[in-house]
Amino acid sequence: MKSIKPGRGPSAMGAVGSIFSAIFGIIWTIAAASMGAPVFFWLFGVVFVILGIVQAIYNFKNATGENRYSEFDIVDSTEEPDPLAQKLGLERENPESEAGEAGDFRYCPYCGARLGSGFTFCGKCGKRLPEEP
Incomplete structure (x- = not known):
């Protein structure tokens, strides 16, 4: 998220x-x-x-403050579907194809956030990620 x-x-x-x-x-x-x-x-x-x-x-x-409050939460389409897109029939058949297959994700070792395979820094905590094997 x-x-x-x-x-x-x-x-x-x-x-x-x-x-x-x-x-x-x-x-x-x-x-x-x-x-x-x-x-x-x-x-x-x-x-x-x-x-x-x-x-x-x-x-x-x-x-x-160092850790500010979030005003809005935005979720990926793989986590929660968009109700407006569903109502208008714009929902994609396979939303996981946008970010690669389900196995192309990795997780931040510092905060546990789910990331894509090409990330250098964590999108949640901002720390530099170790090199991919």
């Missing part, structure tokens, strides 16, 4: 945007309380603050 991870720049911008939404929530809550608004309006601001803090922590961790 392959995964797509968000870039560090977009994650950092998401953290900054989340901080701004938390500040907006604080201003909203203070303004609603000072105007004598019903409690519902105060809670709306508190929800903004909580969501802003949670999103800021998530995005900051993705921007600075």
Whole structure:
């Protein structure tokens, strides 16, 4: 299985945007309380603050962390069929033929990821693979 991870720049911008939404929530809550608004309006601001803090922590961790979270998981067609391709009748008869026969795969000795026979580096952990025998 392959995964797509968000870039560090977009994650950092998401953290900054989340901080701004938390500040907006604080201003909203203070303004609603000072105007004598019903409690519902105060809670709306508190929800903004909580969501802003949670999103800021998530995005900051993705921007600075060594092991980032995956936003999407992408699987090979040999692992899981594409439902849209099946519905439209575009599914290939033998999906394993795209990457060679089933015996042409090898596994990373460091993380166990399944790889094709021509790989020099692991697509999952990024380590250089030993030469094929």
